[in-house]
Amino acid sequence: MAVALLLHHLLDGNQTVHFLSKSCACRRPFTLRPIRVTMSHNQSYWTSINGEIEAHLKQAIPLRPPLEVFEPMSHLVLSAPETTAPALCVAACELVGGHRDQSIATASALHLMYTASFVHEQLPLTDRPRPKSRPTIHHAYSPNIELLIPDAMVPFGFELLAKADDPTQTNSDRILRVMLEIARAMGSQGMVEGQYHELESSSQWDNAWIEHVCKKKDGGLHACAATCGAILGGGGEEEIEKLRRFGLYVGMIRGMSHGIGKKEKGLVRVVEELRNLALQELEEFEGGKLEAISSFVNA
Amino acid sequence: MAVALLLHHLLDGNQTVHFLSKSCACRRPFTLRPIRVTMSHNQSYWTSINGEIEAHLKQAIPLRPPLEVFEPMSHLVLSAPETTAPALCVAACELVGGHRDQSIATASALHLMYTASFVHEQLPLTDRPRPKSRPTIHHAYSPNIELLIPDAMVPFGFELLAKADDPTQTNSDRILRVMLEIARAMGSQGMVEGQYHELESSSQWDNAWIEHVCKKKDGGLHACAATCGAILGGGGEEEIEKLRRFGLYVGMIRGMSHGIGKKEKGLVRVVEELRNLALQELEEFEGGKLEAISSFVNA
Structure with missing residues (x-):
């Protein structure tokens, strides 16, 4: 925790982060060095x-x-609000030494899954409370189309993943593992649980509740994205788990800064602590991509 | 076509089918023999x-x-209307010599996908026309829940598939192929296209239109189920394609007999022709499971 506090004090507010990074023990001896991001x-x-x-x-x-x-699928996919999860997937792949091509299909599938969730979240239903965080959006299509098209996007995302299997590279096991990660992140104990709590519990907007929803939605999506990138890039199990936690913290920061928590001043300290925790997870990585992925804590 | 007509005349109306089956050329010389189903x-x-x-x-x-x-997921999955697609998946697996255990997870995933589609089809939307074939169903949950839970069922179906991968049996390639089949059957050129046409074109109820919707919905689902069973059971490419067509015809028969075509008397001849075509696809199979899978034409 001392390192976390040290990192915390090195953070400033103008999109510039100075933090300490120790090299991966398995690559070269432990050293502390300042990195400017x-x-x-x-x-x-x-x-x-x-x-x-x-x-x-x-x-x-x-x-x-x-x-x-x-x-409509093309329009909705290309006009969905920005999410950083797909880019994080690629950055994690490159951080562990993988090539960008290994992760682009999965990053695209993550964007499809996210878009499908987003469109269904916006669907006007007669009994549906509007969460206070939800902006009024322009509906380009009828509710029937906005129900059906996401139902096509999700299997299409899995199709992109299955097609990314390259028999000449025997990467089937990595692809199947990535599918399992994505299925869980989008399902009953991930995105859907977060959406359920956001939509059904609109009277309980305390900070603990916001943290829980951010953990399940943006947190889970980014944790999944970083994990998938690390798996596809050939990262070791320890690297994969570090990047999973990094993604979780980054996603929660994003949910609290831009999503349902963005107007809650009481969350500023939580966000700062999450930044520290996220940067700690990167301490044992090194290489040219470390600076770039670190900047996610300010995204 | 002569064989199809012959088969047609051997069909009777009391759930009993006599048809001719020639053995698989690769197993024993071509013979014609009557089978009672x-x-x-x-x-x-x-x-x-x-x-x-x-x-x-x-x-x-x-x-x-x-x-x-x-x-709600458990309740909706276990109370969904019957579909024969999951059982067809298992029957196709056993027909090509596979063991039932190889296909149960995929059959369960198919039931999840089908249930998710069914629940979303029933969702009350303000702009949604009610197709004349659609019965009024009892909604056990609020629209919000009936939107969200299917969004969890589909990734859960893919999770079941990914977990069916058994590293000791090196079946990853079969599992990935099955995922691709299911993703396509449920997506933009399969189930969703069928649902789109059913819901958006309710003024064009001629027989050609009914056939198209049945082909995309029940036809595509059953074709996918039989294909997946054959892949998982280790069927050859020719067997897989024969079972794909068998499934397509069986699904179309089902859609026309029990689904949107059930009140259209003009479809009786089409259904009979589809039965013939379906049975033709089984002519080169043999073994103890042939009689059982043949009975699908009357399901």
């Missing part, structure tokens, strides 16, 4: 990753028959 | 398969936290 410095890295994910999705969702299904 | 004779076979699928689902969906999610 700026969001602007890494902007081209994120732009490049997001560009590749978008290109993959555009290529994967051609405007083919039935156009009544593919046109 | 009765539904009642095979009842214990179907009861046994469906019992195993239900037991697998009950074990897979324990009543654990969050109960608000798992209780």
Whole structure:
């Protein structure tokens, strides 16, 4: 915890993070060294990753028959609000030494899953309370279409994953493991549990409740994304678990800063503590991608 | 076509089918022999398969936290209207020489996918036309729950599939292939396309339109189920494709007899022709399970 507090005091508020990183013990002797991380410095890295994910999705969702299904799918996928989870998947893959190509299909599938959840969350239902965090959005399609298209997006995401299996590389076991991670993150004890609590418990908006919802929704999605990237990039089990926790903290920070917690001033300290915890998980990594992935704590 | 017509004349209306089957060329020389198939004779076979699928689902969906999610999931899965697709998956696996255990998880996943589609189809939306075939059903839960729970069922189905991977049997490639089949059957060019046409085109109820919807919905689901069973049971490519077509015809028969086409007298001839086509696809199979799977044409 002393390291966490030290890291905490090194954080400043202008998108620049100075933190200490110790090298991975298995690579070279333990040392402490300062690393300077700026969001602007890494902007081209994120732009490049997001560009590749978008290109993959555009290529994967051609405007083919039935156009009544593919046109809204394409529109909804490409106009969904930004999430950092797909880019985190790619960054985690590269951090553990994998190649970007190994993770682009999974990052695209994560974007599809996230979009499907988002569209269903916005669906107008007669009995549905509107959570106070929920902005009024423009509905480009009828409720019937906005119910059906996400039902096509989720299996399509799994299709992208299954097609990413390359028999020449015998990566089937990694792909199956990634599918299991994504299925769990999106399911009954992940995203759906978070959505249930957000929608059914709108009278209990205390900070503990917000933390729980952020953990299940953005936290779970980002934990899954980082875990999948580490698995696909060939990370060791310890690296995978560190990146899972890093993703969880990053996602919770995001939920509390931009999602349901964004107007809760009482969460500022929680967010700072989560930043410390997240950066601690990266302490034993090294390499050129470390600075970039660290900047997620300010995303 | 001559064989199809011959088969057609051998069909009678009291749940008893006599049809000609030629043995698989690769097993023994081509012969034609009469086989007597009765539904009642095979009842214990179907009861046994469906019992195993239900037991697998009950074990897979324990009543654990969050109960608000798992209780409705369990209830909706176990109370969904009957579909023959999961049992067809198991029967196809056994027909090609596989063991039932190889297909129970996939059959259970198919039941989850089907239930998720069914529940979303019934969701009351403000703009939604009620297709004339759609019965008024009792809604056990609020629309919000009936939207969310299927969103958990679909990834849970993929979780069951991914967990069916047995590293000691190196069946990863079969599992990934089955996932691809299920993702496509449930997605934009399968179930969702069928649902779109059923819900958005309620003024165009001619027989060609009914056939198209039955092909995409029940047809696609049953084709997928039989294909998956054949893949998991270790069937050859030719056997897999024959069972895919058998499943397609069986599903279309079911859609026309029990689904949207059930009140259309003009479809009787189409259903009879589909029965012939289905039985033709089985001509080169043999073994103790042939009689049972043949009875699907009357299901």
